[in-house]
Amino acid sequence: MAMSNVGIPCRQLYIDGEWREPVKKNRIPIINPSTEEIIGDIPAATSEDVDIAVEAARKALARDDWGSTTGAQRAKYLRAIAAKVLERKSELATLESLDSGKTSFESAADMDDVAACFEYYADLAEALDSKRKTPVNLHLDSFKTYVLREPLGVVGLITPWNYPLLMATWKVAPALAAGCAAILKPSELASITCLELGEICREVGLPPGALNILTGWGPVAAAPLSSHPHVDKISFTGSVPTGTKIMTAAAQLVKPVTLELGGKSPIVVFDDIDNLDIAVEWALFGCFSNAGQVCSATSRLIIQESIASEFLDRLLLWTKNIKISDPLEEDCKLGPIVSSGQYEKVLKFISNAKNEGATILYGGERPEHLKKGYYVQPTIITDVNTSMEIWKEEVFGPVLCVKTFKTEEEAIELANDTKYGLASAIMSKDVERCERFTKAFHSGIIWINCSQPTFHQLPWGGKKRSGFGRDLGEWGLEKYLNIKQVTEYTSADAWAFYKSPSN
Numbered sequence: 412m413a414m415s416n417v418g419i420p421c422r423q424l425y426i427d428g429e430w431r432e433p434v435k436k437n438r439i440p441i442i443n444p445s446t447e448e449i450i451g452d453i454p455a456a457t458s459e460d461v462d463i464a465v466e467a468a469r470k471a472l473a474r475d476d477w478g479s480t481t482g483a484q485r486a487k488y489l490r491a492i493a494a495k496v497l498e499r500k501s502e503l504a505t506l507e508s509l510d511s512g513k514t515s516f517e518s519a520a521d522m523d524d525v526a527a528c529f530e531y532y533a534d535l536a537e538a539l540d541s542k543r544k545t546p547v548n549l550h551l552d553s554f555k556t557y558v559l560r561e562p563l564g565v566v567g568l569i570t571p572w573n574y575p576l577l578m579a580t581w582k583v584a585p586a587l588a589a590g591c592a593a594i595l596k597p598s599e600l601a602s603i604t605c606l607e608l609g610e611i612c613r614e615v616g617l618p619p620g621a622l623n624i625l626t627g628w629g630p631v632a633a634a635p636l637s638s639h640p641h642v643d644k645i646s647f648t649g650s651v652p653t654g655t656k657i658m659t660a661a662a663q664l665v666k667p668v669t670l671e672l673g674g675k676s677p678i679v680v681f682d683d684i685d686n687l688d689i690a691v692e693w694a695l696f697g698c699f700s701n702a703g704q705v706c707s708a709t710s711r712l713i714i715q716e717s718i719a720s721e722f723l724d725r726l727l728l729w730t731k732n733i734k735i736s737d738p739l740e741e742d743c744k745l746g747p748i749v750s751s752g753q754y755e756k757v758l759k760f761i762s763n764a765k766n767e768g769a770t771i772l773y774g775g776e777r778p779e780h781l782k783k784g785y786y787v788q789p790t791i792i793t794d795v796n797t798s799m800e801i802w803k804e805e806v807f808g809p810v811l812c813v814k815t816f817k818t819e820e821e822a823i824e825l826a827n828d829t830k831y832g833l834a835s836a837i838m839s840k841d842v843e844r845c846e847r848f849t850k851a852f853h854s855g856i857i858w859i860n861c862s863q864p865t866f867h868q869l870p871w872g873g874k875k876r877s878g879f880g881r882d883l884g885e886w887g888l889e890k891y892l893n894i895k896q897v898t899e900y901t902s903a904d905a906w907a908f909y910k911s912p913s914n
């Protein structure tokens with residue numbers, strides 16, 4: 412096992428710019444999924460702490476040092492956060508790997524993305540100043556009108572464990588750029604780096620209450636945000652069942668929500684591809700990176716029959732070549748699943764597929780050389796039909812299922828044969844065909860001749876059961892703004908709708 416000399420910080424809840432013990436004083440153990448050992452603990456917030464954090468956020472909005480800031484002033488904080496993340500990049504990346512099982516390469520890439528995302532929203536915060544007040548010309552003498560873009564208020568940000576700090580950043584950075592006050596609730600399965608974000612905010616002097624970070628169990632520490640009368644919006648990334656609960660609770664208060672949920676995304680490969688190995692690598696990366704714990708994982712390979720056998724042969728060779736090890740080991744390409752619960756779920760999906768008559772072409776088990784840790788081999792499943800669970804449900808593990816097609820019509824039908832609609836990928840050198848598929852795919856993200864590359868300038872989100880609303884890009888900022896129209900009557904004349912009693 413690779414050793415790490417990075418210590419796990421012992422933190423409290425980050426509320427109102429300081430570390431505070433949870434009211435009920437409870438803590439949750441941190442488990443390293445590679446060793447199954449307890450390596451520390453995190454505070455477990457309850458609704459009492461949520462109330463205190465919401466109050467701190469309200470006060471921050473009412474105070475000049477946060478509530479009256481310009482975008483340019485907020486940008487300075489965002490840039491300072493980005494700089495601190497880069498300063499601590501190697502330590503934060505190691506913490507992310509220890510907590511979530513993510514390979515050190517992927518954790519380091521996440522930290523670069525985190526810093527770049529804060530920088531990007533710093534740019535947008537600055538740009539917001541010139542758009543804060545936009546006149547609207549009605550071509551009327553008697554009215555002057557304009558539109559204000561204001562911070563929406565107090566926002567609850569509830570995030571998952573698969574990209575712990577990155578998924579939090581996709582929400583925290585635009586929320587702060589917009590001038591909102593936020594309460595972040597990261598996943599209980601991986602919260603360490605999000606708590607460190609609290610320390611970074613403290614160090615850069617972010618005004619107290621602008622960002623509060625509550626760790627804890629979802630139903631106890633996050634659910635009260637959805638039903639809190641003083642939380643103006645919930646932005647959520649996570650599973651469909653939790654998203655449904657959040658939307659139900661928020662609906663009682665007509666509270667807006669953004670839901671970034673799961674997926675069962677297709678990757679369609681045509682026989683006109685120039686280079687088999689290049690396509691094979693994208694298929695692999697699309698499903699096995701981050702141990703398949705990716706909402707947009709292209710976990711259904713839909714391959715043209717004419718090249719299926721050759722493609723699968725190459726796929727097997729590449730898959731066997733993946734280094735599975737402790738995530739901190741050099742060149743590790745596949746670490747463990749995040750927790751024992753998720754590990755059991757992934758294994759159950761594989762055994763159900765077998766029981767339903769599918770073939771486990773490769774993998775499906777714990778790698779022999781790893782006796783401890785929540786490791787699953789990269790798994791390829793064939794002889795799949797469209798009524799099987801493995802075709803329909805999100806596994807959130809390194810499990811690829813394969814189906815073949817003959818015609819383009821059949822391919823698109825298979826691709827869209829899902830309740831989800833997050834991402835879709837096509838591999839083909841035929842430009843017009845790629846355009847046809849771009850239009851025909853029912854999803855919010857399209858990848859052409861690749862799978863997974865993500866840029867923070869572009870909108871991220873899905874349709875159907877994958878949710879609605881968008882993170883990232885200008886769309887990721889807009890949802891934290893209240894659009895306020897202002898109409899001023901500028902005429903000296905009476906309105907003259909009613910008869911004046913003095914006449």
Ligand SMILES: NC(=O)c1ccc[n+]([C@@H]2O[C@H](COP(=O)([O-])OP(=O)(O)OC[C@H]3O[C@@H](n4cnc5c(N)ncnc54)[C@H](O)[C@@H]3O)[C@@H](O)[C@H]2O)c1
Binds near residue numbers: 573637653
């Ligand atoms: N679309 C995307 O961008 C995206 C990105 C990452 C993950 N995901 C999805 O997330 C899922 C995996 O993440 P997960 O297991 O952490 O999801 P999850 O739904 O179990 O948990 C997500 C968050 O919700 C909280 N939560 C749990 N119960 C809650 C409740 N009753 N009310 C409010 N919050 C509650 C959890 O504590 C956690 O912080 C997968 O389905 C995956 O596809 C989607």
Ligand SMILES: C[N+](C)(C)CCCC=O
Binds near residue numbers: 573
């Ligand atoms: C495509 N990325 C960068 C892996 C991000 C996926 C976010 C959701 O799991």
Ligand code: NA
Binds near residue numbers: 442444509510511600
């Ligand atoms: Na963990």
